[in-house]
Amino acid sequence: MPDQRTDTELLLASRDDPEMFTELYRRHAEDLLRYFARRTLDPETAAELTAETFAEAFASRQTYTDKGVNGVAWIYGIARHRLGRFFRHGRVDASARRRIGIPERELPPEDYERIEDLIDFAPIREALSEALETLSPDQRDAMKLRVIDEMGYPEVASRLGCSEANARQRVSRGLRKVALMLQERGMQLTTEVEA
Amino acid sequence: MNTEIRFLQQLETDLTEAAAREAAVLRSDDSGSGSGFDDDRSRRLPRRERHWGGIAAGLVAFLVLAGSIGFLSQNGSQDASTASAGSPFIAPGDAAGEAPAAQSSPFPGFANDQAQGVRGVTSDGTLTSGGVSYQAAGAGTDQPALNAGPGLPAAQSQGDLSKIVRDGRISIVVSDGDFETSQATVTRIAVSSGGFVLTSTTQGQNTGTFTLRIPAKKFDVAMERLRAIGEVKADAVTGQDVTAEFIDQTARLQILLDRRDLLQSLQNDATTSQEILRLAGLIEQTQLEIERTQGQLRYLKDQVAEATIKVDLREQHAPEEETGPTTDNPSLADAIRLGWEGFLRVISAVIVGLGYLVPIAAIGLAIWGIVTLVRRRRRAAS
Numbered sequence: 001m002p003d004q005r006t007d008t009e010l011l012l013a014s015r016d017d018p019e020m021f022t023e024l025y026r027r028h029a030e031d032l033l034r035y036f037a038r039r040t041l042d043p044e045t046a047a048e049l050t051a052e053t054f055a056e057a058f059a060s061r062q063t064y065t066d067k068g069v070n071g072v073a074w075i076y077g078i079a080r081h082r083l084g085r086f087f088r089h090g091r092v093d094a095s096a097r098r099r100i101g102i103p104e105r106e107l108p109p110e111d112y113e114r115i116e117d118l119i120d121f122a123p124i125r126e127a128l129s130e131a132l133e134t135l136s137p138d139q140r141d142a143m144k145l146r147v148i149d150e151m152g153y154p155e156v157a158s159r160l161g162c163s164e165a166n167a168r169q170r171v172s173r174g175l176r177k178v179a180l181m182l183q184e185r186g187m188q189l190t191t192e193v194e195a
Numbered sequence: 196m197n198t199e200i201r202f203l204q205q206l207e208t209d210l211t212e213a214a215a216r217e218a219a220v221l222r223s224d225d226s227g228s229g230s231g232f233d234d235d236r237s238r239r240l241p242r243r244e245r246h247w248g249g250i251a252a253g254l255v256a257f258l259v260l261a262g263s264i265g266f267l268s269q270n271g272s273q274d275a276s277t278a279s280a281g282s283p284f285i286a287p288g289d290a291a292g293e294a295p296a297a298q299s300s301p302f303p304g305f306a307n308d309q310a311q312g313v314r315g316v317t318s319d320g321t322l323t324s325g326g327v328s329y330q331a332a333g334a335g336t337d338q339p340a341l342n343a344g345p346g347l348p349a350a351q352s353q354g355d356l357s358k359i360v361r362d363g364r365i366s367i368v369v370s371d372g373d374f375e376t377s378q379a380t381v382t383r384i385a386v387s388s389g390g391f392v393l394t395s396t397t398q399g400q401n402t403g404t405f406t407l408r409i410p411a412k413k414f415d416v417a418m419e420r421l422r423a424i425g426e427v428k429a430d431a432v433t434g435q436d437v438t439a440e441f442i443d444q445t446a447r448l449q450i451l452l453d454r455r456d457l458l459q460s461l462q463n464d465a466t467t468s469q470e471i472l473r474l475a476g477l478i479e480q481t482q483l484e485i486e487r488t489q490g491q492l493r494y495l496k497d498q499v500a501e502a503t504i505k506v507d508l509r510e511q512h513a514p515e516e517e518t519g520p521t522t523d524n525p526s527l528a529d530a531i532r533l534g535w536e537g538f539l540r541v542i543s544a545v546i547v548g549l550g551y552l553v554p555i556a557a558i559g560l561a562i563w564g565i566v567t568l569v570r571r572r573r574r575a576a577s
Binding site: 014016017018019021022025026029030033047050051054055058100101102103105107108110111114115 | 198199200201202203205206207209210211213214215216217218221
């Protein structure tokens with residue numbers, strides 16, 4: 001039977017009962033991953049930011065006090081902060097995960113497409129085409145096949161004459177660069193209302 | 196969680212394990228079986244506390260840095276102007292009357308004995324004070340010539356009124372076996388200078404302390420001759436200007452004498468016995484004050500006329516602690532006073548250091564602020 005408590009109640013309860021935090025994670029993990037994926041365009045980065053945000057929230061939950069800020073809004077506050085750091089520094093650190101003893105994990109190959117499915121490329125496709133010109137030829141070709149032509153990774157790999165893993169990596173790196181570049185130009189990558 | 200994304204499933208497992216670990220630590224804390232989880236506890240410190248901890252550590256580091264800079268700068272300036280604070284001795288020719296030098300002197304309390312009116316006197320007889328320079332007229336006179344600086348009170352600008360009480364202290368090391376000869380030399384110097392040995396204390400036939408009273412005009416010559424006895428380990432000369440006190444007492448004596456004369460003439464003119472008795476009481480009281488003032492003036496004259504020299508004499512391989520001047524009067528009060536002085540010196544060093552650091556930090560902060568602002572504006576503009 002699902003827990004009937006609100007996010008705020010769960011977060012407050014997790015201060016004394018750490019295992020309560022897991023329920024909060026179950027409720028919001030995929031939404032947060034989507035939030036990051038649509039802003040960074042890169043599955044690897046989005047996954048890492050998700051892990052780092054929840055680790056940070058878990059490590060800092062003692063500082064949360066119920067002052068009218070909903071528990072999940074507090075977590076999205078951490079997410080915005082982490083995203084801002086990513087756009088400033090171009091990388092995601094693992095300090096929060098290290099602090100609570102969670103290992104850094106590779107993104108499984110099959111997750112790339114699943115996370116890309118969370119990204120709605122339609123509104124930014126035009127901007128993407130322009131941004132592609134600034135990438136290296138390898139990354140640009142992989143990105144065109146995957147994002148513009150919407151091919152699957154096996155096909156992209158066979159067209160480029162490389163392994164699937166290599167194709168995923170090229171697309172991932174390319175997307176990350178594009179997201180950083182678009183961010184620098186002040187382009188809004190998503191119009192959705194944040195939670 | 197209904198997700199097909201394996202990364203999220205794995206992350207859920209990782210978070211669950213982390214929560215279980217922390218729950219176990221919490222349970223062990225509750226049951227009081229504490230130790231062994233220090234790392235976990237520190238991880239659970241609220242972020243705000245860690246934040247403040249960092250600020251406190253930064254602040255402490257900043258103050259330590261300020262203190263070090265202050266100490267170095269103070270030390271540097273002392274090296275340049277007076278005897279070094281770190282130096283165990285005041286070398287001949289160095290100013291000895293300044294407070295910092297006095298603190299580092301091997302003669303604790305020596306300069307401090309001169310509670311007021313102390314001025315630095317170099318061993319060549321030059322006495323210095325802010326804006327005023329006195330040059331003792333060699334061995335020829337106990338009335339040093341005085342070159343008054345601007346703003347000096349008119350009374351002090353009269354050279355013949357200057358009264359300076361001079362004290363010297365010298366620590367001499369002689370060759371092994373020469374103690375007795377040197378002791379005799381010290382006595383001879385005192386007598387031939389027209390003075391005498393006031394006190395004499397010897398220990399083990401190889402160390403001793405002598406207090407000499409020497410006519411002020413022979414003071415410098417006597418000090419020179421004492422320095423020639425052996426190797427001078429330490430040497431300090433101070434001068435206490437008692438001119439103002441001397442003038443005050445002289446004026447007071449004159450007033451009292453006039454008053455007594457007036458009272459006596461009134462008594463002579465008095466007609467009633469009651470009046471005569473009342474005036475007699477006043478005359479007696481005035482007479483007592485006259486005598487007290489005359490006594491103080493005599494004491495001052497004696498002090499000015501005769502200088503005191505304290506001589507520490509020691510054979511080269513005699514145990515140093517027996518004659519060590521620092522053990523003269525060991526007391527808790529001294530320890531507390533020295534501790535307090537040390538504390539004040541640290542505080543003053545920190546304040547001096549902050550004087551250096553704060554403007555630099557402010558400039559750095561301003562530059563950082565401008566750079567951040569420019570970056571943000573550029574980002575916003577592009």
